[in-house]
Amino acid sequence: MERDFYTFCTAMKTLDIGSAEGRGMSPQNYATIRLALAACYGKLSKGRVGSSLELTSEQEEHRERKGRHYCGLKEKGKRKDHERICIPGVAAAALSAVVFARMRHSSLEVLLCGLSLFDVLVLSSTLLIYPAMNACQNEPDPTNSRVCHFFWRSTLIAYPLSLIAQAGSVWTCVAITFDRFIAVFFPIKKRVWATPHTSTYIICGVAFFSVLFKLPAFFEITLNEYGQITPSSLRLDATYQLVYMTYMYLIFILLIPWTVIIVLNGIVIQKVREAYRTHKRLTQRNTRGRRDTDERKMTVMTIVMTGIFVLCNIPPAINNIIESYAPQYRDRYRHRIPLSTLLVCVNSASNILIYCWFNRQFRRSVFRLCSSAAYKRRASEYIRASKEASMSQTLKNKL
Known part of the structure; x- marks a missing residue:
């Protein structure tokens, strides 16, 4: 069962990258497969497809996160x-x-x-x-x-x-x-x-x-x-x-x-x-x-x-x-x-x-x-600061 789910999730992950038009299927069929992909994210705990409806929002988010990891998808910001x-x-x-x-x-x-x-x-x-x-x-x-x-x-x-x-x-x-x-x-x-x-x-x-x-x-x-x-x-x-x-x-x-x-x-x-x-x-x-x-x-x-x-x-x-x-x-x-x-x-x-x-x-x-x-950078900063100081002093003298 685990192996079948992994194969199914891999196929769904590949399919999820493309669009319905790009894959040559109708929007209805694509929506059906997207629902199957969402079920893959949820990992179908204990074989109950509708069990996710009974979960709280926090539990469903946790299940979706686990399902994404199980399906081989990466969370944003986790792969650095x-x-x-x-x-x-x-x-x-x-x-x-x-x-x-x-x-x-x-x-x-x-x-x-x-x-x-x-x-x-x-x-x-x-x-x-x-x-x-x-x-x-x-x-x-x-x-x-x-x-x-x-x-x-x-x-x-x-x-x-x-x-x-x-x-x-x-x-x-x-x-x-x-x-x-x-x-x-x-x-x-x-x-x-x-x-x-x-x-x-x-x-x-x-x-x-x-x-x-x-x-x-x-x-x-x-x-x-x-x-x-x-x-x-x-x-x-x-x-x-x-x-x-x-x-x-x-x-x-x-x-x-x-x-x-x-x-x-x-x-x-x-x-x-x-x-x-x-x-x-x-x-x-x-x-x-x-x-x-x-x-x-x-x-x-x-x-x-x-x-x-x-x-x-x-x-x-x-x-x-x-x-x-x-x-x-x-x-x-x-x-x-x-x-x-x-x-x-x-x-x-x-x-x-x-x-x-x-x-x-x-x-x-x-x-x-x-x-x-590092020495050249410090020298350039010193020269720049000296030029700015001399220019400000010149302006003060003119005023």
């Missing part, structure tokens, strides 16, 4: 997790990109700058989609709502951009893993193979590949004649879903990148552990030793960063696999999609904490940049 993560996350990722762009002394710093830019795009796309979607789901008349029309139109751009940014983040992590592998096992050749110039070309190549690979996403959704977002014929094509959305996703987003990241990081971890044991036996510390220590810290930082990246992207991967191979469980796991997106946002927003913890130069650059901005 994405905003709380993404808004400071965009600022943090942008700050990281600016700092690494100013540093650019090594190949790793260029790659981390590119990763920060992809993080900005991921978080910005999420900010365009989820807050407007949550607000639209609480609108009584979505077809005449400016919020819903903004959500439908912005999703046309934000949805494919988020996929491009996620693909770019995946392959940038692969490039970072290769960079650390070369730094650990080929430290001399690294000066030739892994340079800032080479890393710039790699980031450009990753961006080009991501745009090319996710280009079909721009044609997966469209707007109908009423301005509502709807899947396109390409998105509903069975061959497209099987070949592109299933096999190519598994190969180019999951199988190859994750295998490279996990295997190379495992090898690098063993080498770093040996290096730490060797470092403990050393008694003399010179400039070369300090440089090696900094390299090991950067390697540990990238291992932690890519490890958190893989962990936070496991739930989205599971959701995609369920969508492709187990459609019978699709409705059961669909409510976890916002949680999976939230984990991706947490990963993108928290990278600056990892950089600050392991990279002393990055930490100093952030402090210097923030203090410089």
Whole structure:
């Protein structure tokens, strides 16, 4: 019974987003289904359809609120997790990109700058989609709502951009893993193979590949004649879903990148552990030793960063696999999609904490940049106040 109700509520929720005219049904039938949706909100306690008539207004409001939660609908103002993560996350990722762009002394710093830019795009796309979607789901008349029309139109751009940014983040992590592998096992050749110039070309190549690979996403959704977002014929094509959305996703987003990241990081971890044991036996510390220590810290930082990246992207991967191979469980796991997106946002927003913890130069650059901005703001305020004071004094003298 519970499962049947969940399926029914999901269908009613989908139907509730559109209008009677948009769905091609008569107003009478639409009114009947709206009554059924209201019964879904009430959850039909103890099987008595008319029991809600005997309730007080407070009890009925409480039952409707529970029914909305049961049907998978969100209350207005209750889903602020994405905003709380993404808004400071965009600022943090942008700050990281600016700092690494100013540093650019090594190949790793260029790659981390590119990763920060992809993080900005991921978080910005999420900010365009989820807050407007949550607000639209609480609108009584979505077809005449400016919020819903903004959500439908912005999703046309934000949805494919988020996929491009996620693909770019995946392959940038692969490039970072290769960079650390070369730094650990080929430290001399690294000066030739892994340079800032080479890393710039790699980031450009990753961006080009991501745009090319996710280009079909721009044609997966469209707007109908009423301005509502709807899947396109390409998105509903069975061959497209099987070949592109299933096999190519598994190969180019999951199988190859994750295998490279996990295997190379495992090898690098063993080498770093040996290096730490060797470092403990050393008694003399010179400039070369300090440089090696900094390299090991950067390697540990990238291992932690890519490890958190893989962990936070496991739930989205599971959701995609369920969508492709187990459609019978699709409705059961669909409510976890916002949680999976939230984990991706947490990963993108928290990278600056990892950089600050392991990279002393990055930490100093952030402090210097923030203090410089604060000093300039105070100086401009002082100059403005001085000008206003001098102007007021001049006016007094004239009077």
